[in-house]
Amino acid sequence: MTLARRLVARLTERGQTVATAESLTAGLVCVTLTEVPGASAVVRGGLVVYATELKARLAGVDRALLAEHGAVHPEVAAQLAEGARECCGADWGLGLTGVAGPDPQDGVVPGTVHIGLAGAGVRDVRTHWFEGDRRSVRTESVRAALLLLGEHLA
Secondary structure, three states: OOHHHHHHHHHHHHOOOEEEEEOOOOOHHHHHHHOOOOHHHOEEEEEEOOOHHHHHHOOOOOHHHHHHHOOOOHHHHHHHHHHHHHHHOOOEEEEEEEOOOOOOEOOEOOOEEEEEEEEOOEEEEEEEEOOOOHHHHHHHHHHHHHHHHHHHHO
16 A cells, blocks of 8 residues: 555544645645545645745745745745645645755755644654755655654554
């Protein structure tokens, strides 16, 4: 059973839902989950907030934080997760921001990824450094986000 299938099954068992706010992955986490039959019972939706302005406008990320630190920051990932959860009315929110490459962004090296998870009484942020091309970084980011959610559903 794939990781996405296990997560959909676990969310279904628990009667819980998830939503995403994705930057560098541009919706791939949501796509991966919704490829699983029955995902409509647990996936509320997702925000693709590729542009920095949309992180604030759609997901509620603090504009001062974005101005001071840029879009690729652990706190941005946390606020994206909280924004996804709130905006979509989900039990869990996942937020992803990072640099897929090939060039740095705001002085942040390619492969740097921050993943946030928000739930009732839960606020968890992980930072990763993935190697490889854009596709590899994005693929590993999706996997890491799903693993993070899975840890909290165990």
